[in-house]
Amino acid sequence: MSPGRRSIAAIAFLCACAAWAALSTSARGAAPLPPGVAARVGASDITVDSVARIAAAQRIPPAEARDAAVRDALWAAEARARGLEQxxxxxxxxxxxxxxxxxxxxxxxxxxxxxxxxxxxxxxxxxxxxxxxRPEGYRTVHAVVRLAEDAGEATRDKARALADAIRTAVSSSREVAQRTEPPRASGAQQPPPDPAAEAFISAAKGVPAEGLEVVAQELPPVTAAGRALTPEPQQLDPAFSRAAASLVARGDLSGPVTSQFGVHILMLLERIPAQxxxxxxxxxxxxxxxxxxxxxxxxxxxxxxxxxxxxxxxxxxxxxxxxxxxx
Structure with missing residues (x-):
């Protein structure tokens, strides 16, 4: 037992005898108690309100609450008399x-x-x-032909042409999407890969990039306003988000969509209902x-x-x- 615990135990032990002695003395006391006072321990009064609060908090009868208050006051007085509170x-x-x-x-x-x-x-x-x-969300897979902010018009035309070629190439992934269901997680495990997303990404990467950078990936669900349906704050490009929200059914493809990152082709994988x-x-x-x-x-x-x-x-x-x- 720690010194502090031993000291507290000593308080209880040393005060117990004094408490019972004082209790019997209090019971024999001739002086009447003033109104609102339930008991008196030395110079300290235990009020009726205090007893009522103890009884309500501990759900015990008032007499038992009064005795508990008197006992605690006696222990405290004895501890102070012996200097134990120091x-x-x-x-x-x-x-x-x-x-x-x-x-x-x-x-x-x-x-x-x-x-x-x-x-x-x-x-x-x-x-x-x-x-x-949570608003309605839209889970998509996309391919984006990356463009620098200062890209010239000729480069932008080339990017749009490549995006058109990617859209043609990924058309076969629509069939995969239409004959499969969005995968679901089992218990605490992550959901398995979406076969439609895999088919889309494979087809998009198979198109020659002609010196441009192409990124194909599945994205988290996003609202029409661009907020990702993820615990971490994440905001997607407004043009991309509006295009995702315009798709109706699993497997629907967008036309070329220009955002701050480049030219996108999107395919809808799943609409997430609002909650x-x-x-x-x-x-x-x-x-x-x-x-x-x-x-x-x-x-x-x-x-x-x-x-x-x-x-x-x-x-x-x-x-x-x-x-x-x-x-």
Whole structure:
């Protein structure tokens, strides 16, 4: 057992006898207690409100809550009388308990601050947009003839002609797409390769590039506005995204599409349905996260204010960092 734990155990052991003795003395006390006071330990009063809070929190009868409060007060008084609260390990344990109570109070205040506001819902929705407010997406495979920004018109004409040749070459991959289904993941495994995408890429790479750079690859699903349906923020070219959204069925091919990267030929592999959770259902889903966020913000504000007090900054930083608000 650590020195701190031994000291705390010593407090309990040393105070137990004194507690029971004082309890019996309190029971025999002749002086009436003032209104609102349930018990008195030395110079300390235990209020009726405190007993009520203990009873409600621990779900015990008021008499049992009063006895528990008296017992704790007696232990504390005996510990102070013996100077045990000066033990560094005991002081740290007491500080941690008080800090946990403070953070629990912050969490309670956040919980009682009312329903999730529209602004809080908007921020939470943006954070979890893939699950809560996802627009329709379009998964494609494409081949792009790369062009530099300063490419001349002759080079651009050559790129468009090559893109036309690629579109002709990849037409056979449409048949593969039409007779197959988009692959699905099994359990935690990644989905197998899409045979239509493989056929498209193979055919595109088989077209002579004529000195130009051609990139053929499958892309993540994208919305019509260009936002990739991925956890990591990723924005695709608007011209490309609009072209992807114009395709209707698996295997549909686009004409040449010019973007900032070059000239593309796209084939639709799959349309990903939108997933939009109704607002009030969404509000209920994010409530715990919002409440935790409120409490953490309150903790940050508390820390910021206390850090302006040089004499307590070290202790506050250590204690509040040791005890974190959890969802």
């Amino acid at each position: 033990d560094p390990d005991v002081r740290r344990e007491i500080s941690l308990v008080l800090t946990r109570r403070l953070l629990h109070r912050l969490k309670e205040e956040a919980e009682n601050a009312g329903p999730v506001t529209d602004d809080e819902l908007r921020v939470a929705t943006e954070r979890h947009w893939l699950e809560l407010d 939009v959770v109704p607002v009030e259902e969404r509000r209920a889903m994010v409530r715990d996260e919002v409440v935790t966020g409120r409490a953490r913000d309150a903790q940050s504000r508390l820390l910021e204010g206390l850090r302006r007090e040089p004499e307590i900054v070290g202790a506050v930083d250590v204690l509040l960092e040791l005890v974190r608000i959890q969802p």
